[in-house]
Every structure is written in structure tokens, then in C-alpha cells.
Amino acid sequence: MPSKAQRPVQGKRRQTASKVRAAALTLFARYGYAAVSMRQIASEVGVQPGALYNHFPTKQDILKDLMLSHMGELLTAWTSAKPHPQTDPLVAFARFHIRYHMERADEVFVSYMELRNLEADNFAAVDAERRRYEAILTGILEDGAANGRYALDDPKVTTRALIAMLTGIATWYRASGTLSRQTVEDYYINLVCRAVSLEPGKTQRENG
Amino acid sequence: MPSKAQRPVQGKRRQTASKVRAAALTLFARYGYAAVSMRQIASEVGVQPGALYNHFPTKQDILKDLMLSHMGELLTAWTSAKPHPQTDPLVAFARFHIRYHMERADEVFVSYMELRNLEADNFAAVDAERRRYEAILTGILEDGAANGRYALDDPKVTTRALIAMLTGIATWYRASGTLSRQTVEDYYINLVCRAVSLEPGKTQRENG
Amino acid sequence: MPSKAQRPVQGKRRQTASKVRAAALTLFARYGYAAVSMRQIASEVGVQPGALYNHFPTKQDILKDLMLSHMGELLTAWTSAKPHPQTDPLVAFARFHIRYHMERADEVFVSYMELRNLEADNFAAVDAERRRYEAILTGILEDGAANGRYALDDPKVTTRALIAMLTGIATWYRASGTLSRQTVEDYYINLVCRAVSLEPGKTQRENG
Amino acid sequence: MPSKAQRPVQGKRRQTASKVRAAALTLFARYGYAAVSMRQIASEVGVQPGALYNHFPTKQDILKDLMLSHMGELLTAWTSAKPHPQTDPLVAFARFHIRYHMERADEVFVSYMELRNLEADNFAAVDAERRRYEAILTGILEDGAANGRYALDDPKVTTRALIAMLTGIATWYRASGTLSRQTVEDYYINLVCRAVSLEPGKTQRENG
DNA sequence: AATGAATGAGTGTTCATTCAT
DNA sequence: TATGAATGAACACTCATTCAT
Numbered sequence: 001m002p003s004k005a006q007r008p009v010q011g012k013r014r015q016t017a018s019k020v021r022a023a024a025l026t027l028f029a030r031y032g033y034a035a036v037s038m039r040q041i042a043s044e045v046g047v048q049p050g051a052l053y054n055h056f057p058t059k060q061d062i063l064k065d066l067m068l069s070h071m072g073e074l075l076t077a078w079t080s081a082k083p084h085p086q087t088d089p090l091v092a093f094a095r096f097h098i099r100y101h102m103e104r105a106d107e108v109f110v111s112y113m114e115l116r117n118l119e120a121d122n123f124a125a126v127d128a129e130r131r132r133y134e135a136i137l138t139g140i141l142e143d144g145a146a147n148g149r150y151a152l153d154d155p156k157v158t159t160r161a162l163i164a165m166l167t168g169i170a171t172w173y174r175a176s177g178t179l180s181r182q183t184v185e186d187y188y189i190n191l192v193c194r195a196v197s198l199e200p201g202k203t204q205r206e207n208g
Numbered sequence: 209m210p211s212k213a214q215r216p217v218q219g220k221r222r223q224t225a226s227k228v229r230a231a232a233l234t235l236f237a238r239y240g241y242a243a244v245s246m247r248q249i250a251s252e253v254g255v256q257p258g259a260l261y262n263h264f265p266t267k268q269d270i271l272k273d274l275m276l277s278h279m280g281e282l283l284t285a286w287t288s289a290k291p292h293p294q295t296d297p298l299v300a301f302a303r304f305h306i307r308y309h310m311e312r313a314d315e316v317f318v319s320y321m322e323l324r325n326l327e328a329d330n331f332a333a334v335d336a337e338r339r340r341y342e343a344i345l346t347g348i349l350e351d352g353a354a355n356g357r358y359a360l361d362d363p364k365v366t367t368r369a370l371i372a373m374l375t376g377i378a379t380w381y382r383a384s385g386t387l388s389r390q391t392v393e394d395y396y397i398n399l400v401c402r403a404v405s406l407e408p409g410k411t412q413r414e415n416g
Numbered sequence: 417m418p419s420k421a422q423r424p425v426q427g428k429r430r431q432t433a434s435k436v437r438a439a440a441l442t443l444f445a446r447y448g449y450a451a452v453s454m455r456q457i458a459s460e461v462g463v464q465p466g467a468l469y470n471h472f473p474t475k476q477d478i479l480k481d482l483m484l485s486h487m488g489e490l491l492t493a494w495t496s497a498k499p500h501p502q503t504d505p506l507v508a509f510a511r512f513h514i515r516y517h518m519e520r521a522d523e524v525f526v527s528y529m530e531l532r533n534l535e536a537d538n539f540a541a542v543d544a545e546r547r548r549y550e551a552i553l554t555g556i557l558e559d560g561a562a563n564g565r566y567a568l569d570d571p572k573v574t575t576r577a578l579i580a581m582l583t584g585i586a587t588w589y590r591a592s593g594t595l596s597r598q599t600v601e602d603y604y605i606n607l608v609c610r611a612v613s614l615e616p617g618k619t620q621r622e623n624g
Numbered sequence: 625m626p627s628k629a630q631r632p633v634q635g636k637r638r639q640t641a642s643k644v645r646a647a648a649l650t651l652f653a654r655y656g657y658a659a660v661s662m663r664q665i666a667s668e669v670g671v672q673p674g675a676l677y678n679h680f681p682t683k684q685d686i687l688k689d690l691m692l693s694h695m696g697e698l699l700t701a702w703t704s705a706k707p708h709p710q711t712d713p714l715v716a717f718a719r720f721h722i723r724y725h726m727e728r729a730d731e732v733f734v735s736y737m738e739l740r741n742l743e744a745d746n747f748a749a750v751d752a753e754r755r756r757y758e759a760i761l762t763g764i765l766e767d768g769a770a771n772g773r774y775a776l777d778d779p780k781v782t783t784r785a786l787i788a789m790l791t792g793i794a795t796w797y798r799a800s801g802t803l804s805r806q807t808v809e810d811y812y813i814n815l816v817c818r819a820v821s822l823e824p825g826k827t828q829r830e831n832g
Numbered sequence: 833a834a835t836g837a838a839t840g841a842g843t844g845t846t847c848a849t850t851c852a853t
Numbered sequence: 854t855a856t857g858a859a860t861g862a863a864c865a866c867t868c869a870t871t872c873a874t
């Protein structure tokens with residue numbers, strides 16, 4: 001049973017930090033890290049600029065926090081995802097990737113656009129997570145290539161090509177458009193499957 | 209016969225403007241438009257900041273110039289490209305796109321990353337060019353779909369997916385790596401072909 | 417008999433105030449009043465900045481407290497000093513001054529350097545104490561000049577000259593150097609004596 | 625014959641830089657380096673804050689410039705000083721020091737008070753000059769002690785004592801007071817002479 | 833007595849841009 | 854065509870101080 005004496009002060013701290021993250025994410029996604037000022041973030045949060053520094057030591061730390069937690073959550077989400085065991089792994093991964101990226105367009109956009117604005121050590125940390133994530137797809141492609149299920153030339157090149165293709169959705173898809181998420185997802189799944197010569201209709205694993 | 213009365217002064221003017229473009233391109237690609245100052249550009253050119261304003265009225269105009277001329281040259285290059293008439297049009301386009309984008313990594317990078325830093329009217333101008341370019345691919349896909357040569361769900365969605373995939377090469381390909389340009393090109397062509405169920409080996413048009 | 421009912425709470429209050437004084441003294445001496453922040457002091461004390469305000473209403477009050485109590489203790493120390501009655505008064509004073517200032521380099525340094533950072537009324541209070549202290553020496557010089565023991569042109573000018581000379585020790589003397597305190601003291605006493613033509617060897621009052 | 629085509633622009637540059645130095649000197653002397661803002665300096669100069677950076681890269685550089693040029697000018701002035709050859713060297717040096725320091729109270733004050741605000745390398749540069757200057761006096765004292773003209777215990781300690789005494793004039797002397805410069809100078813000369821047992825009346829070198 | 837989030841003003845410095853030369 | 858001094862606004866960040874807890 002959790003303590004009932006939780007101090008509201010704790011809540012307030014988390015709340016403000018949370019608002020800062022949210023405001024920064026939106027602003028960075030729209031205008032870019034370098035073009036957003038701490039004043040803009042503070043004003044969005046409804047606080048004076050100096051107050052931001054009670055929660056993040058520098059502007060760079062906000063960016064690092066956003067990018068690292070995005071990557072962390074992405075990896076966690078994949079780990080907890082339990083696709084139907086008979087679904088083809090590439091299809092499972094692609095569906096997961098598409099859905100996650102459509103739902104988090106801002107995080108995705110920032111994570112791809114602001115890499116160059118990370119200071120060296122922060123970049124290294126974020127890049128390591130990116131590699132871990134891409135390695136999942138590379139592993140799936142290697143397995144599928146090994147057992148003849150997928151046709152491909154090079155798992156790493158294919159990884160990059162497919163990730164770029166799928167992640168690109170976030171740059172153009174608008175929920176307000178004519179295409180539903182499900183439709184877009186299905187079209188891209190078909191592209192992915194064909195790209196490795198996996199029959200789109202036959203995306204259930206054969207149990208041998 | 210070219211005019212013999214070319215004034216060297218004209219040459220000098222063009223030369224400096226040219227250096228400005230080159231410096232800005234490199235710097236924007238590396239650090240981003242918002243993070244690069246006119247002072248940095250001037251210093252790279254070997255000139256005082258005020259001198260830049262003899263060639264470009266504002267910083268924004270440098271960006272607009274770079275992006276518009278990149279799109280213009282891209283369209284011109286496609287128009288002048290004379291692929292072998294028996295080559296499949298999708299393959300021809302993809303090969304053209306890959307080669308052009310591998311050779312101009314900085315232009316491509318800037319053109320994709322700095323769209324949000326364009327002021328409204330400049331964005332409109334650049335975006336119109338982008339649409340013209342993508343329309344070429346959409347047209348090819350529509351034709352191919354109509355005559356049953358390509359399998360695809362939606363030409364516009366496929367256009368975006370393929371463009372994202374191919375353009376992504378610029379973000380990871382390094383000439384210093386282990387893969388030759390030709391190899392990368394071939395791998396991507398295979399991906400493109402399979403993505404629309406065009407037999408990679410059968411990329412010559414049948415003449416009917 | 418001291419009260420046995422001393423409350424530890426009182427002790428704690430005094431303790432923290434004391435730590436604040438000590439931290440501020442060290443920091444002001446090293447970096448100067450204006451260059452030291454309340455945060456630095458708090459961090460040195462091991463407390464949050466806000467807590468300082470339970471002990472001193474403003475940063476200025478810390479400085480005033482340090483300087484006024486330094487002057488107070490200096491005057492008290494002189495009053496309680498009981499030099500050998502046969503010692504020449506100038507020599508007694510100079511020895512006292514040298515010893516006191518060598519032992520309290522930080523207090524001395526702050527008291528001489530930060531006068532300009534005192535607000536008007538605080539300056540007046542501290543300056544009054546300084547005058548009281550210097551008046552002691554002026555009195556000694558006037559007496560000695562009157563009875564022909566010392567040769568000097570003007571007691572006030574001589575006071576300032578000697579005080580500057582003696583206080584200057586604090587700016588260069590390091591206990592870690594090659595000269596012992598006693599040696600330095602003796603050398604300066606000789607300088608003082610000669611400066612008023614008092615035979616260094618004859619520093620015992622003749623009792624008439 | 626100097627060029628007549630001197631550009632007034634050159635004059636303007638020097639003029640502003642000069643005003644900055646003057647304003648900074650006055651302000652640093654009155655309020656201390658740390659307590660003076662670039663805005664205050666700019667406002668005193670009659671310019672926007674950013675303009676200061678056309679002349680000094682940082683605030684620290686203004687301080688360095690002031691202190692280094694003060695020391696440089698001091699050393700130059702001593703080198704060019706041609707005291708009467710029959711004047712005792714200690715007296716000549718002391719007179720020079722007193723006069724120079726009375727005329728440049730601000731420079732002197734800043735140079736003694738702001739040493740701790742110099743960054744390490746700037747401090748080293750300034751301190752080296754200070755040592756050079758003090759070495760002049762030490763040399764004079766050593767010579768005089770060697771030929772029995774002065775009585776003293778240790779040339780280095782005596783140097784510090786005398787310099788502190790003489791430099792201290794700047795902290796209290798006001799031209800508006802009752803004592804003339806000449807009177808103060810004479811009184812201090814007498815103190816210096818007696819401090820090394822040099823008969824004040826006998827300050828002409830005996831030519832042997 | 834102490835915390836820690838917040839304020840409002842301020843810091844040194846940089847910015848894109850202008851303009852007399 | 855270029856310089857370089859200047860502007861006026863903005864930047865990231867820090868300050869002394871307050872106050873609810």
C-alpha cells in the first residue's frame with residue numbers, strides 16, 4: 001500500500017519538468033532546436049525563463065533528455081510488444097515501427113533532425129540507442145535471409161533503406177488527410193514485404 | 209563566340225557570391241541554418257560580414273537561393289538525362305535520383321532539413337519545385353501501374369516511400385566506407401524494383 | 417555557573433550562522449564580495465540558498481557583519497592586550513597589529529578590499545571603527561612626538577603610512593614561505609622604529 | 625614625413641577604444657571589476673553594449689589591457705626618468721613612485737585591487753611586470769646596504785614594506801584636502817629615509 | 833531551520849543588419 | 854566591392870531574494 005503522505009511538492013516538481021519537456025518537444029519539432037529560445041519554452045510553460053534551470057541545467061540537457069527518453073521508450077515498447085507468434089517478424093517489426101512513429105510524430109522528427117545539435121557525448125549516447133534499435137531489424141533480416149524467406153542483398157543496407165522509408169511517414173502523414181492510419185500502414189507493409197520478395201498475402205509464419 | 213569584353217569585375221562579383229553559396233552550403237549542412245551566423249559564413253569566405261550584403265540581401269535569401277537552385281538544377285538534370293530508351297522508366301529515375309543525391313549530399317541534406325526555416329513564400333516556391341519533381345515519379349508509377357508493369361497500392365504514397373528511401377542514402381553513405389557507390393546504387397535499385405514487383409532482372413522495356 | 421538548560425536548537429542556529437560567516441569570509445577574501453554568489457556560500461555551508469535568509473536578511477548584511485565584527489574584535493583585542501609596561505607604546509602597538517593581522521589574513525583582506533561594496537550607512541559604521549583604531553596609533557605618535565621620543569612630520573600622515581606598511585604584510589606573507597612570523601615581525605618593528613628615529617635597540621620606556 | 629592621407633576612420637577606432645578604457649578605469653576603480661557591467665561601461669562611452677566587442681573581445685580583456693598597460697607605462701616612465709645624478713637613488717625612486725601614483729590614483733587602485741579578478745595567464749603577465757618593478761627598488765636597497773649607506777634587514781621585505789607604504793597614499797590622498805602634493809611627498813620621503821637610517825637632510829650622493 | 837520552485841531583473845555576449853567610408 | 858564600427862534586439866544563463874511547504 002503506497003504512503004498516503006505523498007507531498008504535493010513532489011507532484012509539482014514533476015509537473016513542471018513534464019510541461020517543459022512537452023513544450024520543448026513541440027517547439028523543437030516545429031522550429032528546430034537552434035531556433036527555439038529558452039524564453040519561448042518558458043513562456044509556453046507559463047513560467048519565467050530562470051525557472052527552467054530548476055529542472056534542466058542547460059538547454060542542451062532538455063534536448064538530450066527528449067532524445068534519450070524517446071529512444072529508451074521506443075526500445076522498451078518493442079520489448080514489451082507481443083506480436084501474434086505466427087506473424088512474420090519483419091511484418092511485426094514494420095507494423096510496430098509504423099504505428100509507434102505515426103503516434104509520436106514530434107519525438108520522431110526531433111530525434112532525426114536534431115542529431116547534429118547534440119554535443120559529442122550526448123550524440124554518442126543517443127546514437128548507441130539508435131544502433132541498438134536498428135540492430136533489431138538487421139537481425140530479423142539476417143534470419144529471414146538465412147532461411148530463404150526474404151530476398152535481399154545486404155541486411156545493413158536494407159535496414160537503413162526500410163527505416164528511412166518507414167520513418168519518412170512522419171514527415172508527410174497528417175491525421176487530417178484523406179488516408180486513415182490503417183490504410184497507410186497497410187500500404188507500407190505491402191511495400192516492405194515486396195521489397196524483400198515476401199508475398200504480402202503470406203505474412204504468417206509457416207510452422208514447420 | 210563569347211563576348212571578349214567580359215569585365216573582370218563581373219568575374220569577381222560572381223566569384224564572391226559563389227564562395228558565399230559554397231560556404232553557406234557547407235555550414236548549413238553541418239550545423240543547420242539557425243545555428244550558423246553570417247559572421248561564420250563571412251569568415252569562411254575570407255571577408256567581413258558586411259560584405260555579404262553586397263551579394264545577398266538577407267541570410268534567408270542565401271538559404272532560398274541554395275534550395276531553389278538545387279531544385280532547379282535537379283529538375284534540369286532530369287530533363288537533360290537521356291536514359292537508354294529501353295531502360296524501365298522507374299529504374300531510370302531511381303538510378304538518376306541515387307546518383308544525383310550521392311554526389312550532392314550537402315545540397316540534399318540542406319534541402320530536406322531546412323524546409324522549416326524557409327519563410328512562407330520561399331517555402332511555397334521550393335515546395336512547388338519539390339512537388340514537380342515528385343510528380344515525375346508519380347507519373348512513372350501511374351503509367352507502370354496502368355499497364356500492369358508495377359504492382360502498387362497508391363502512386364502518391366509509393367512516391368513518398370521511395371523518395372524517402374532513396375534520399376536517405378545521403379544521411380548514411382560515406383564515400384570512405386566499404387561500399388562503392390555502384391554497389392549501393394545496385395542494392396537500392398533492387399529494393400525499388402521488388403517494392404513494385406518489377407523483376408530486378410527484367411528492367412528493360414519490352415517494345416510492343 | 418553556566419545554565420544547564422541550553423537548548424540544542426539554539427546551538428544549531430548559532431552553528432549555521434557561524435558556518436555562513438566562515439564560508440563567506442573565505443569566499444569574499446578569495447574572489448571578492450561582488451563575485452561571490454549566495455549560492456556559492458550556501459553550497460559551501462552545505463545548505464540551500466534560501467536557508468541563508470534565516471540567518472542574514474541580505475548578502476550585504478553578511479559583509480557588514482564580517483567587517484563590523486572584525487573591527488570590534490580588533491579594538492577589543494587591543495584593549496585587552498597588556499603589553500609589558502616598559503615596552504615603548506609604538507612598538508607595542510606595532511607588534512600587536514602585526515600579530516593580529518598575520519593571524520587573520522582573510523578578515524584583514526576583506527576589511528580593506530570591500531569597503532567600497534558597503535552601502536553608505538554600513539560604510540559609515542565600519543569607517544568609524546577604523547578611525548577609532550587609527551586614532552590609537554595617532555595618539556601614540558602625538559605623545560611620542562610631544563615628548564621628543566619620536567621624530568615625525570605629521571601624526572595623521574604617519575599613522576596612515578605605518579598602517580599601510582604593516583597591513584600590507586597580509587597581502588604577501590605566506591606561512592609556507594621561508595620567513596618565520598617572528599622574523600617578519602622583527603624586521604617590520606625595526607622599520608617602524610627607524611621611521612620615527614626610535615633607536616630599535618632602545619624600545620623600552622625609560623621610566624622617569 | 626607622415627602620410628597626410630590618414631583616414632579619420634583610424635582615428636575613430638582609437639577614439640572609441642580609448643573611451644572604453646577610460647570609462648572602464650573609472651568604473652572599476654569606483655565599484656570594482658566584478659560589480660561593473662558591460663552595459664555601464666557602454667553607457668558611459670555613449671554606445672550600445674555590443675559595440676564594446678568591436679574593441680575588446682571580452683570584459684576580462686579590458687581589465688588585462690588596463691593593468692598591463694599601466695605596468696608597462698610605469699616601467700617606461702621610470703626608465704625615462706632622469707633624476708638629478710646626485711640625488712640618492714632611494715630618494716629618487718621614492719619621489720618618482722609617489723608622484724606617479726598620486727597622478728594615477730585610479731590605475732594604481734585598480735592594479736592593486738583587481739589582481740584576483742585576472743584569469744590565470746593574465747595574472748601571470750601582470751605579476752611578472754610587478755616583480756620587474758619591485759626588483760628595481762630591491763636592487764637599489766641591495767646596493768645601498770652593500771656600501772653601508774642604508775640600514776636594513778632584508779631587501780625584499782623592505783621593498784614590500786616601502787611599496788605598500790608609498791602606494792597606500794593613493795587610498796587616502798585627495799587633492800581637495802588640506803595637504804598639498806608636495807607636502808605629502810616630502811613627509812613620505814622623510815619616512816622612507818629614516819626607515820633605512822638615511823639622514824633626510826643628506827640625500828645627495830657623495831661623490832667619492 | 834530548511835527546502836526547492838519560482839520571480840524579475842540582470843549578466844556577458846552574439847546576432848542580423850546598416851552605413852559612412 | 855569591401856571594411857569595420859555601430860545598432861537594437863536577442864541569446865543562454867545567473868543573480869539575490871521570496872515563500873509555501
